[in-house]
Amino acid sequence: MGKQSEKCYCAFCKEPRRVYTKRHMAASNVLLSLVTSGLIMMILWQQPDPRVFMLFVLCLSVSEVFVQIRWRVSIACPHCGFNPVLYIKDPERAATRVSEFFELKKQDPTFFFSSNPLLKVARQQAQAKRLAARKKALALKEKNASGQLLSKTL
Numbered sequence: 001m002g003k004q005s006e007k008c009y010c011a012f013c014k015e016p017r018r019v020y021t022k023r024h025m026a027a028s029n030v031l032l033s034l035v036t037s038g039l040i041m042m043i044l045w046q047q048p049d050p051r052v053f054m055l056f057v058l059c060l061s062v063s064e065v066f067v068q069i070r071w072r073v074s075i076a077c078p079h080c081g082f083n084p085v086l087y088i089k090d091p092e093r094a095a096t097r098v099s100e101f102f103e104l105k106k107q108d109p110t111f112f113f114s115s116n117p118l119l120k121v122a123r124q125q126a127q128a129k130r131l132a133a134r135k136k137a138l139a140l141k142e143k144n145a146s147g148q149l150l151s152k153t154l
């Protein structure tokens with residue numbers, strides 16, 4: 001049996017992570033489905049029964065769905081939420097997902113103590129917000145000062 005997962009780097013945040021390489025079921029899953037359906041057959045009917053083929057197909061489809069869901073879940077980056085499969089299909093939606101992931105992470109108080117690569121972006125945003133507030137306060141102060149000056153001259 002080959003390696004089921006491998007280490008890679010996120011294309012968006014460049015953080016190392018693991019992804020499952022197995023996209024579809026292998027011979028081991030077919031064998032396991034065969035054994036499982038045989039066991040269920042013996043438990044339910046205590047003798048060989050043709051309905052076992054239905055069970056076998058059901059077990060096969062369940063294992064295929066499980067393997068595909070595991071692969072789809074592992075493909076999205078746990079650090080930034082970037083999904084390369086979604087990016088190939090719809091880059092706009094992939095960007096929206098990263099933004100949503102970022103907004104969700106910003107609400108988590110432990111996020112600011114983590115080593116998440118999005119933390120740099122959050123700090124830049126916070127600094128830009130502080131700068132904008134300071135500029136606004138200065139502009140207001142200047143406006144008030146000029147207003148007072150104007151009222152004193154009148």
Ligand SMILES: [Zn+2]
Nearest residue numbers: 010013077080
């Ligand atoms: Zn990432």
